[in-house]
Amino acid sequence: EVQLVESGGDLVQPGGSLRLSCAASGFIFSSYGMNWVRQAPGKGLEWVSHISGSSTTIHYADSVKGRFTISRDNAKNSLFLQMNSLRNEDTAVYYCARVGELLSDDYWGQGTLVIVSS
């Protein structure tokens, strides 16, 4: 069974940093691209970042470019999102999602909540 479990969400002050993790199981992690998608409270879905299975392709939304860094450790079946220079508007539930073989986001984690506030 495919499982994605996010962790690392917390309350952080503006300008601070946080590292999110996504633990994957039930599939060959290195064979799949992964995405981070976020959802501000009461709002819609916003794609944040993508990384290919081998980490050779990485993309970011303009809203986080230069502040967030996506990475993965295929030996540990883990996906990461390093978030620096956090802003109030980064407050959201952050989901990791698997890019399926048919290129759509077929499995999602339950999300981890990041609150940026002083």
Added chain:
Amino acid sequence: DIVMTQSPDSLAVSLGERATINCKSSQSVLYSSNNKNYLAWFQQKPGQPPKLLIYWASARESGVPDRFSGSGSGTDFTLTISSLQAEDVAVYYCQQYYNSRTFGQGTKVEIK
């Protein structure tokens, strides 16, 4: 960036009746080399992550009831729930994955 616009923002439908949600992209998401529309539909219930319903604009994900169907091509797409059930109350999002990903703003479906 490709902008996705859904309509309506919300709709109320009687149980057993049809619900239709539209999604328009600011540019075509049809990839000519494989004739596939890179368009997906997701369902999100409160407190839950999104669930993939439809991919390639019209292919139903495994386990999704056949009352859900997707149609359209190029820039105009539709999600139809043929006979609304109580468990279908949710917010529905379209998403393009032709160029990175962008989502529509969501459509809230309620029972009338």
